[in-house]
Amino acid sequence: MVAEPSERAREFETQDLLLNVGPQHPSTHGVFRMVLSVDGEVVKDVIPYIGYLHRGAEKLCETMDYRQGIGFMDRTEYLAAFNAELSYLMAVETLAELEVPERAQWIRMILCELNRLSSHFMFLGAFGIDVGVFATPFIYAWREREALIDLFEEISGDRMMYAYFRPGGLAWDVPQNFKQRVEEVLKSSEQGIKDFDGLLTNDEIFRARTQGVGVISAADAIDYGMSGPSIRASGVPLDVRRDEPYLKYDEVEWDVITGSNGDVFDRYYCRLLEMRESVKIVRQCLERMADTGPIMPEKMPRMLRTPPGEVYIRTEAPRGEYGIYLVSKGGNRPYRLKVRSACLSNLQALRDMSVGQYVADAIIVLGSIDIVLSEVDR
Amino acid sequence: MTNDTPDTTGAANGDAAVAAPDLSATIWPEVDRALSGITATAEKAVLDVIVFIPRDEIIDGLRRLKNDETLAFDYLRSLTAVDQEEAGMEVVYHLYSTTRRHNLTVKVALDNDDLTIDTATVVWKAANWLERETAEMFGIRFNDHPDPRTLLMPEDMADTFPLRKSHPLQEIEILQGEGMGYGEEGPA
Amino acid sequence: MNVDLFGLEVNAWADSAIRLLLIVTLMTVVVMALIYLERKLIARFNQRIGPQRTGPMGLLQSVADALKLVGKEDLRPKAADPWTFELGPFLVFIPVFMTFVIVPFVADWQVRLLDLGLLYFVAISSLSIIGWVMAGWGSDNRYAMIGGLRAAAQAISYELPLVLSLVAVGMVAGSFNLGTIIEGQDVVPLIVWQPLAALIFFIAALAELNRTPFDIPVGESEVVGGPFVEYSGIRWSMFFLAEYAALFIMALVFSAVFLGGFLWPFGDELGRWYQVALTTVKGGLFFFLVVWIRISVPRMRVDQLMAYSWKVLLPLALLQILVNGLVLVNGWSEVILLVTGLAGIAVLVAVTGRAVARPRGLVGPAPRPAAPLPAQGEAAS
Numbered sequence: 011m012v013a014e015p016s017e018r019a020r021e022f023e024t025q026d027l028l029l030n031v032g033p034q035h036p037s038t039h040g041v042f043r044m045v046l047s048v049d050g051e052v053v054k055d056v057i058p059y060i061g062y063l064h065r066g067a068e069k070l071c072e073t074m075d076y077r078q079g080i081g082f083m084d085r086t087e088y089l090a091a092f093n094a095e096l097s098y099l100m101a102v103e104t105l106a107e108l109e110v111p112e113r114a115q116w117i118r119m120i121l122c123e124l125n126r127l128s129s130h131f132m133f134l135g136a137f138g139i140d141v142g143v144f145a146t147p148f149i150y151a152w153r154e155r156e157a158l159i160d161l162f163e164e165i166s167g168d169r170m171m172y173a174y175f176r177p178g179g180l181a182w183d184v185p186q187n188f189k190q191r192v193e194e195v196l197k198s199s200e201q202g203i204k205d206f207d208g209l210l211t212n213d214e215i216f217r218a219r220t221q222g223v224g225v226i227s228a229a230d231a232i233d234y235g236m237s238g239p240s241i242r243a244s245g246v247p248l249d250v251r252r253d254e255p256y257l258k259y260d261e262v263e264w265d266v267i268t269g270s271n272g273d274v275f276d277r278y279y280c281r282l283l284e285m286r287e288s289v290k291i292v293r294q295c296l297e298r299m300a301d302t303g304p305i306m307p308e309k310m311p312r313m314l315r316t317p318p319g320e321v322y323i324r325t326e327a328p329r330g331e332y333g334i335y336l337v338s339k340g341g342n343r344p345y346r347l348k349v350r351s352a353c354l355s356n357l358q359a360l361r362d363m364s365v366g367q368y369v370a371d372a373i374i375v376l377g378s379i380d381i382v383l384s385e386v387d388r
Numbered sequence: 389m390t391n392d393t394p395d396t397t398g399a400a401n402g403d404a405a406v407a408a409p410d411l412s413a414t415i416w417p418e419v420d421r422a423l424s425g426i427t428a429t430a431e432k433a434v435l436d437v438i439v440f441i442p443r444d445e446i447i448d449g450l451r452r453l454k455n456d457e458t459l460a461f462d463y464l465r466s467l468t469a470v471d472q473e474e475a476g477m478e479v480v481y482h483l484y485s486t487t488r489r490h491n492l493t494v495k496v497a498l499d500n501d502d503l504t505i506d507t508a509t510v511v512w513k514a515a516n517w518l519e520r521e522t523a524e525m526f527g528i529r530f531n532d533h534p535d536p537r538t539l540l541m542p543e544d545m546a547d548t549f550p551l552r553k554s555h556p557l558q559e560i561e562i563l564q565g566e567g568m569g570y571g572e573e574g575p576a
Numbered sequence: 577m578n579v580d581l582f583g584l585e586v587n588a589w590a591d592s593a594i595r596l597l598l599i600v601t602l603m604t605v606v607v608m609a610l611i612y613l614e615r616k617l618i619a620r621f622n623q624r625i626g627p628q629r630t631g632p633m634g635l636l637q638s639v640a641d642a643l644k645l646v647g648k649e650d651l652r653p654k655a656a657d658p659w660t661f662e663l664g665p666f667l668v669f670i671p672v673f674m675t676f677v678i679v680p681f682v683a684d685w686q687v688r689l690l691d692l693g694l695l696y697f698v699a700i701s702s703l704s705i706i707g708w709v710m711a712g713w714g715s716d717n718r719y720a721m722i723g724g725l726r727a728a729a730q731a732i733s734y735e736l737p738l739v740l741s742l743v744a745v746g747m748v749a750g751s752f753n754l755g756t757i758i759e760g761q762d763v764v765p766l767i768v769w770q771p772l773a774a775l776i777f778f779i780a781a782l783a784e785l786n787r788t789p790f791d792i793p794v795g796e797s798e799v800v801g802g803p804f805v806e807y808s809g810i811r812w813s814m815f816f817l818a819e820y821a822a823l824f825i826m827a828l829v830f831s832a833v834f835l836g837g838f839l840w841p842f843g844d845e846l847g848r849w850y851q852v853a854l855t856t857v858k859g860g861l862f863f864f865l866v867v868w869i870r871i872s873v874p875r876m877r878v879d880q881l882m883a884y885s886w887k888v889l890l891p892l893a894l895l896q897i898l899v900n901g902l903v904l905v906n907g908w909s910e911v912i913l914l915v916t917g918l919a920g921i922a923v924l925v926a927v928t929g930r931a932v933a934r935p936r937g938l939v940g941p942a943p944r945p946a947a948p949l950p951a952q953g954e955a956a957s
Contacts, residue, residue, distance in 0.1 A: 029718060051878060061540035069550055073557055104434055142875025144788060149622040209872065214929055215789050216874045232486055235464050235514030246486060248463075253489050321434045322466065322482050322493065335482070337470055350466040350482075358517050369722075370792075370877050387540055 026054055029369065033062055039136055040383030044360075044376070051368045056361045060354075063387040068347050075342040076102050076177055076314050084171040086349055087385040089132055092118075092125040093327040095175040100256060101323040101336040102177045105316040113303035114179035119257045120192060120295045121165070121174070122325075123288040127199050128158040129328035130281045130288075133380045134206050137278060140377035141219055147209060154202035161195050177314050179306040189296050196289055203285050211279065220275035224363040224375035227272060234362075235355040238330025239280040240379055244272030250326040262294040274371075274378040281380070315342050322350075329353050329380055349388050353381040415459075415490050422456040423449050436482075438493045443505055446496050450511045453483060453492065460485045461492060467508065467518035469526045471553045476500050477526060481508070498528065507533045525551040595687045599676045607820040608638035610863065617867045648809030653716050656806065660714030665807065665814040667707030671700045672821045679828045680755055682838050682851045694742045694752040697829060698735070701784070701822065705731045708793070711815075712803035723802025726878055727786065727793035733885040734783035734790075740893035741773040741780065745833055747900045748913070754829075758837035765836035769913040772896050772920035774834045776889055778865075781826045783885070785819065788870040792878050823866065824859070831858030888927050892920055 032043035041062035047055040067086050071079045083098040084091040096118060103110060110118075131151045138147025159169045165184050166174035174181050185191070210216050226234075231241045232248075241248055249266045251259040267283040269276030316338040324333040330352025337346040356379045363379075364372040414437045416430045426445045431438045441449040453461045461483040470478045481494040496505060507530040508515035519530045520539040527549035530536070538546050549555060586594070612627065612635065619626030627634030652661065678693035680686040690696050705728050712724015748769055749757045757766070767774045783790040793802040804815050831837060835858045838851035876884070899916045902908070 027718060029722075061538070061542070064540040066550060069555075069557060138874075142788065142791070143873065144871045145618065146622055146871050149624065153623065210874075213874065215876055218880055219874055219877055230513075232462050233513045235512065235518075248486055319434050320438075322436065322491075324465070331465070333466055333482070335466060335468060335480070346468075346470045348466065348468040354517060354521075355514055358514065368877060368879065370875075 063383045067388040071347040089129040090328045092121045097325045097334045101334040108178045111304045114305040116299035126328045157198045223371045224274045234359045243269035243276035243280045277378045351385045353385045436493045464512040464514040504529045645813040651808045655716040657714040660710040664711030669814045669818040671703040689755040693754040715806035723793045734780045737889035737893045738780035741777040744773040744896045761836040767834040771917040789873045827859035827862040
């Protein structure tokens, strides 16, 4: 690892260099600032500053009714908007005791898993740039994402902030060539996953940069409340889709991917393998999904009101456990809406993961946690 | 009741009584045993069981919940507060056990004139940032917090608590910087 | 004193001046062509097309870039040290130009073939390091300073394998004069007898050029430009020009020393323009390899980079010299050089793979829990 300074060197009075990374910086994945206290090239302390993208989503949702709030949930996690919408609407449906028709559940599940694919492609692209490969991973990632986003645009009309789910089901039905289109997209995504695997996984320099770097133990990860691939890479098989199944995850065959070392390479590879699992899940959903059928319950009230009560619903977003704590006091608006952000909890562990490593490693560790600032800040 | 293993949050049947829903099929009996000596009451929410613990005994209670063998709540899912206006504020903890896979919600009631509570960072490290955010949004002070800076709010707005119900949403906008501001009258 | 310049008799001083002027012009044009070619190559590797609008097939892109850079405002940080800040780019740029003196393009198209050509080449090109450090220090910027120090550390570390590999070649060829070395490769190019030295030279050249995987000083996603971060406009373009000119020179030196330059395999028979084409092809091969590596390989960390140079390349270069000496002194057959060279390459590849990679941990599907888990309460969906 890093050599300790000799006794002689300790007699010199030196000052640690304060290196400011961000808020505008090519590799901080959004407006994020961290101040690294650096001794030579070794990081002594990391102080993250967040809040640059705070838009008060929780307060604003208190004044919106349940349908208007869907757009806000999209924007709290723009790379995995379907998962965010799903969480929110599952909370609303649980309180209002709405029954979502089966076909709508399959479609929701397909779209959430496709969103997971596109979000992980984004991670692979940005992570490749962090590690230093010049432009290739980013371009590969965008090639695959374009295919996925085109499909989402055909379905919902929007490339990124879909607002397609509604309380009780979907806004409108999917196009008629849905299954065929999804199959095409899956084929190109599989090729993309193979390309990334070939480009990065067995590259010696990539391995040297990422293995053994940014390690977090399973016990620490649980204590920090980490979730998603970041904690699964440390060996903890925590996956909301398996532990507390929602939608139809208990009816399809898939595996939870765990790593063993909890380092940057494991987090990267867990996500890569997870993408293959997502493809598997979507294929099974396509087989089981009916071609026609209702997508909303028959009797939907004009203005959705929820009885008083509270609920905490968690789903597995690509970054971790995206939870919605919804308190309702009757009426058509939430009384309190708390978004439990996976990235915020994962980001807390940044300091433990980076201290004692080199500056270049701190950047890679930040990239491997795969944060999206809109979810951290809401 | 359909299942009697104590470590599942089985839902109470639909015929739960109006006055005192039967919690014996849920996790409550175990929690009650673990929290013996602490005055704790429980309620049934839509999915989870909510346990109310008084403010002075909260850290003791959380510690016991974490260290108990059958409960093993080693994962703090979420920590937040709800502003109940005249009835005070409630600090809400959502706990989860990674080994036993059950959930619990713990609530602490605070009075409006005494919004202080002990920090839970001594129990879970995850509470650190979650408490910072709750503190700056609601104005609750967490005693002995290792890092009581603002998390999402700017440092010079540490006296504004946006998520309180008394903080208006659109009527008054106070912009940062000198000479900028609309003040009490609203936009000119 | 009159000398012969393309059939004309001119004063020696005028002859030098004209040759230098030609070199400078050629270099500027070639650098702009190289920048364009690199962008096109990278685009094709990324399944894009690259510059296509400025001029036919985007050929005028470099000209447009140059015009833009010339027209930019010349910024200087207020607290920048004036002397080091101003002179830094010059000290990076001028040594690269000076190395053009000894490189032969074709039979007598060069400035001067010095007897100590290779030595001159290495010595002068290492002056650029001072320029990098001056630029980093004079910019009054933490990132620039870190970048400058990293650049200096890297360049100094990789000088040694570079020099030693050239020494090994000089031993076998019998001279440091590039013209003599080229003429000596009449049957087979030197890469056949010195494959290990060629590989070490290639890797060290990548590091000297600050090219991926050794582009830590200009790590774009970390210190964003390194020592150049405070320069704008024409000053920044001087750094850029120096980098591509150095790349051009390395390509020519590599093709001259290892691939036989303009003489192998056709010799003097075909005439001058075929020799130019030959030089172009060989230099282009080097260039293509460099760009290919750039877009497919991550960046090494600074400690791994230093360890690689000192612990892997340097010992192998010394071994190569040792073997060369043994073969030359004892008069053994040259085939021994080939065999030992290939063995050396095998060792280098094996050590590189081990030095930078570790066995993978177990990442894969987790075991499924035995008992079915309860569904999430009474959630409707």
